[in-house]
Amino acid sequence: MPKKIAVLAGDGIGPEIVAEAIKVLSFINTDMNLGLVFENALIGGAAYDAFGTPLPQTTLNLCKNADAVLLGAVGGPKWEPLAHAVRPERGLLGIRSELNLFSNLRPAILYPQLVDASTLKPEVVSGLDIMIVRELTGGIYFGQPRGVHVAENGEKVGINTKIYSESEIRRIAHSAFKIAQKRHKKLCSVDKANVLEVTELWRSVMTEVGKEYPDVQLSHMYVDNAAMQLVRAPKQFDVIVTSNMFGDILSDIAAMLTGSIGMLPSASLDANAKGMYEPIHGSAPDIAGQGIANPLATILSVAMMLRYTFNQPEAAERIERAVNTALDSKVRTADIYSEGMIKVSTSGMGDAVLNAL
């Protein structure tokens, strides 16, 4: 049985970086005889422009029938004036929700070759290796009621609802504890239990699930403190588990600690490790089409796909090693360039990884 990958390049730099990732993945596919087949579809602004919706039914069907989805990025200023329901982001959120991809893994790893690219002092970040586990299909992103309505006094009122059920918290807790077990066995759950009742429930379910994982050391932190600790002493963290909105913010901080968000992949998994893989950076419309975007986050997303969905750890490691070798050879895209390095284009970086495979 061939294994199907839905390829959604999306908007902005999406097509450029996805092209490089597919270049690398096709090579590995042939070389290691993995039996992967690719099929492209539109999503986000590109889909809106073609079909008037950011998530066409054909795209959704393709994703549902695929074993994994590779996504570039969605969105851009062009579509910002659109109504909420048809914005590019809705396409991404729609897939997450429709495919039940509740567990979002966002590793933040500092590559030693790039330690100077971080704005933090080397001693604070060198060796950094954090895994953020973000709940991805619940919370304030999807809670009802939501929207803007006109109140009795005639003024507009905006509402969104942060809502979590025990079972939603429990399943993301299990994901996070299992990941912690395979790492350094430290899990920090981030909430705002001193103010928000929903996160009080979050905290108590985390604690309860924790009893099933006595080998993992569970701690709790308020989100404001966690944001601060990521800047103060990020190496204190091993695995962080948190809600959709807090995870959005914290994972971007963690990413930035590593010097460039152009380096960081992500996986969004359902209960059976079917998943969507994407760089954590956005569609970067300001540099789209120039061939200067960093494809490494997308290439590393493919490595995560091979590891989590296709259970091919060797293939994943081969790609990760090749990325390391490329960095050792001093090639750098503009976002991670520093003096003495060799500046390359998007495809130049893809080639460097390919050659190192």
Place this chain on the structure above:
Amino acid sequence: MPKKIAVLAGDGIGPEIVAEAIKVLSFINTDMNLGLVFENALIGGAAYDAFGTPLPQTTLNLCKNADAVLLGAVGGPKWEPLAHAVRPERGLLGIRSELNLFSNLRPAILYPQLVDASTLKPEVVSGLDIMIVRELTGGIYFGQPRGVHVAENGEKVGINTKIYSESEIRRIAHSAFKIAQKRHKKLCSVDKANVLEVTELWRSVMTEVGKEYPDVQLSHMYVDNAAMQLVRAPKQFDVIVTSNMFGDILSDIAAMLTGSIGMLPSASLDANAKGMYEPIHGSAPDIAGQGIANPLATILSVAMMLRYTFNQPEAAERIERAVNTALDSKVRTADIYSEGMIKVSTSGMGDAVLNAL
């Protein structure tokens, strides 16, 4: 007419740091004949222990009748098992809400003497001077419905509601634009308008109010990006305005950039500049009672009080200059200590400021 200050020392290190701030303020009060009178009351865990509530009616009345409130900090592990409604934090949130202190000013300034204390590289943070304006009496902190209930299927569900009306957004917008006018005339409004309808309303009201301030350059940023930009290039910001929850997180990041949250004051103002002043750090129960906490954030909060509520800019500047002089003389509490400096206690730091006045 004497001007009344309600002094709420609170929990943990609260009493120690407030004592130093009062020492400094009493001196200025006499020296400059300001006519300030002080009255103490309990809040937070201390109030709960004495009266079974974190915000006794007497404390609230005192605050309502005062011109300004000086607060230390509330909370600690001792009270964490308590029900939400009587937690120490509820005392703080209660005053904010009851006194209508909707505009929370959190400056993040890097003192050149402390540039080494930051975990960020000196070139990234030196000269940093950001003002965060946080909406403080609305949003998900106070929105209804809230709480944990049992759903039909028997499982618990937690809910909080992020809600803003146009008028709530408009008044914090005016606060922020006015502050930007007195600074570098750049205002960045932070939201998550691509996902949350309530923040779409936020963005449109900000834009609308912005038309009344053509001299201020308004920009918008998503909260995840803002968190990242604070780590990547914080000096791009002048004034940031954002909602209660996002402001909680972003102001702690901004604070940490400066090397120590032990240095940072805050003001929470109503429509008439009546206000509560407090350090942005917490009650630090781990070091409470040891006489090693940094009192400068509280002393600088007193300077903000003199500036914003009592319209005494000279007195405020005198205190701020004295803090600078104290730092120049190399005295440091433990949190900002580095080699070659002189380590002092909480009261040692208070004395150093007093002597420099």
